[in-house]
Amino acid sequence: MQKTCAQCLASFEITEDDLAFYDKASPVLQGKTHTVPPPKLCPACRAQRRQSHFNYEFLYRRNSDKTGKSIVSSLSAEKPYTVYEQSEWWKDDWDPMEYGREFAENTSILNQIAGLQQDVPTMSLVTDCNENSEYVQYSGWDKNCYLCFCTDYSEDCMYTHSIYYSKNTLDCFMGNTLELCYECVYCNECYRVFHAQNCHNCSECRFVLDCQNCTDCFGCVGLRNKQYCMFNEQLEKQEYRKRLKEYKTAHHSVRTTMESALGTLKDTHACKATIGLHNEDCTGDYLFHCKDCTECYDCSELRDSKYCNSMRGGNDCYDISHWGHPAELCLECGGVGEGANKLLFCNCCWPNCSDLLYCSFCISCRNCFGCVGLRNKQYCIGNKQYDKETYDALASTIITAMVQQGEWGEYFPVTASPYAYNESVAQKYYPLSKEEILKRGWSWKEPEDNIPDVTKTIAGSMVPDALEDIPDDILNWAVVCEVTRRPFKILKQELQFYRDMQLPVPRIHPDERVRIRMMKRNPRKLxxxxxxxxxxxxxxxxxxxxxxxxxxxxxxxxxxx
Ligand SMILES: [Zn+2]
Ligand SMILES: [Zn+2]
Incomplete structure (x- = not known):
């Protein structure tokens, strides 16, 4: 069946297999299957809508609505949400059921659930089991990390995105098991690798692209099992060392020259149509050990799934962004995993949740509908407790109302997101100008810069070229980003890293650096x-x-x- 996207008007296909999946995922209440209809939006517009509900980049100071204490939150101070500091949220001294309500059938059910989402206390940050890592989001099991997003099991990292099991690593995007790495995009199992992309199992390399099992290489592309190569030329060890010394890698000007040289090399290098390894019958990009997956991106160990991104482990899922480990028979959710089973249109529900519809921040819950912030509950609707029979009857009635409103089978709209569009992940993958965002009736937020408490402000271009000329006093300065003009500070442990690794001090704001790194990957589009x-x-x-x-x-x- 061909459908026309209600948002972008593109034509998209719903196959027999898709219909079978929607049927299989549909809830059964009172013995009746409430079939999920095919979606109104095309896969890309659905991913955009879903990801507009997640903020992977911007953290703010606001006061906890529980204690008044100043906390770090993904929700800025003016957002009309009740925000508790993470540790306070997990305590038993407040009851999400106090916010319970009955949904009126004659008005938008999704809007009523969105209202509940505003009222029930939400976590300041979605994090778990971190140590000394106040400024991290969607991250867990980290130690001494700063401004790390979707970064798990890592230590002493800064400014990372989608990084796992890494140590002493700065400014990297997508990767596993990195140590002492810097400015890497999609690299795995690397040690002391700087300015690299698509490299695996490399060490002591700088300015490299698509290299595997290489050590001591500089300015190289597409090498396998090499050592002492410079601009893809094989050198003797002595010669390599001698020539490497000639490159003053701790100078900003050398970094700039090398980055453009690598860009030229990249243009001459053959690219693989998509990136992936050990997959069977899959389409998408950055896939590993996946089988029978269609149009999935950044996934591993995924099976029989379609339109998913950033999942590790799962099967039979459609339209899931993050994270699996595992998830089964889930449809259009963000941030679900650790045993998620049959979750439909949910946000941030884990672990061991099953049969949830339109729920968010529900922990270890089953058979709930339109609930927010519940723990270990069953048969709840709108944060009110029912017995099984009443639950089934009421859930059926609400679904019928949603069908009439045209809401059944649709995820929460962009307008129901707690975040402005340009704060959300959607802006990363589906970037829009301020005008375009406002024209669609979505919200825009001007970037907030707390003017740092500094003794001196210096333009990025005026930062000394050579690392050795950078005084300790730079820690008391604000550097004005060369691209965005936003001021930022260099932190003490960061400066130490640059000195230890002989890297120049950056002249670009951390947020802009993230954007530039993300631009190095291809769009999530085939x-x-x-x-x-x-x-x-x-x-x-x-x-x-x-x-x-x-x-x-x-x-x-x-x-x-
Ligand atoms: Zn569309
Ligand atoms: Zn060919």
Whole structure:
């Protein structure tokens, strides 16, 4: 069946398999299946809507609505939500059931649930089991981390996104098991690797792209099992050391030159149509050990799923953003995992949740509908307790009302998000200008910069070129970002890292650095094109008009080995 997206008017397909999935995921109440209808929006518009409800980047100071204490929160002070500090939220001295309400059937059910989301205390940050890591979000099991997002099991890291099991690593995006790494995008198992992209199991490398099992390489692309290479030229150890010394890597100007040299090398290098390893019958990008997945991105160990992103472990899921580990038979959710089973249109529910509809921040709950912030509950609707029979009857009535309102089977709208569109993850993958955002009736938030308490403000371009000329006093200055003009500070442990690793001090605001790193990956969109060698038809995240040479898997492997 072909459908037209109600938002972007693109045509999209609903297959027989899709219909079978929607049927399988549909709730059964009083012996009746309340079939989830095919969605009104295309997959991309659904991902955009879902991700507008998550803020992976901006943290603010506000007061806890419980204690009045100044806390760090993903919700800025003016947001009309009740925010408790994470540790306070988990205590038993408040009861989310006190906010319970009955939903009126003659008005938007989604709006009423969104109202409940505003009233029930929410967590300042979605974090768990961290130590000395006040400024992290959607992160757990971290120690001494600062401004890390979706970063788990890591230590002494700063400014990272989607990083796991890493140590002493700064400014990296997407990766596992990094140590002493800097400015890496999608690198795994690397040690002392700086300015790298798509590299695996490398050490002591700088300015490298698509290298595997390499050590001591500089300015190289597409190498396998190499040592002492410079600009893809094999050198003797002595010669490599001698030439490397000539590059003053602790100088900002050298960094700039090398970044543009790497850009030129990149254009001459054959790219694989999509990135992935050990997959079977999958489409998408950045997939690992996945089977029968369609249009999924940044996933591992996923099976029989469609339109998912950033999942580790799961099967039979559609439209899930984060995180699995595992999730089964879930539809259109964000932040669900650790045993999520049959969750539909939910946000941030874990662990061991099952049969939830339109719930958020529910912990270990089953059979609940439109609930917020519950723990260990069953048969609740709108944070009110019912017995099984009443639950089934009432849930059926509400679904019928939602069907009439055209809301059943649709996720919460962008307008119900606690975040402004440009604060949300959606802006990262579906960027819009302020005008476009406002035109759609969505909200925009001007970036907030607390003018740092400093003795001196210095333009980025005036920061000394050589690391050795940077005085300790820079810790008392504000640097004005060369790109955005936003002021930022260099922290003590950060400066120490640059000195230990012989790296220049950045001149760009951390938020802008995140944006630049994210731009280095391809969009989460597949294009039909052909292999530049064998003309085979393939799907790639490289759009047909782009300058890169794009190879199918076979031609690519023939090229690099
Ligand atoms: Zn659309
Ligand atoms: Zn080919």
């Amino acid at each position: 294009f039909e094109r052909t292999c530049d060698t064998c003309d085979r038809e393939l799907q790639s995240t490289y759009a047909p008009g782009r300058p890169e040479t794009v190879f199918c898997e076979e031609c690519y492997l023939a090229e690099v080995y």
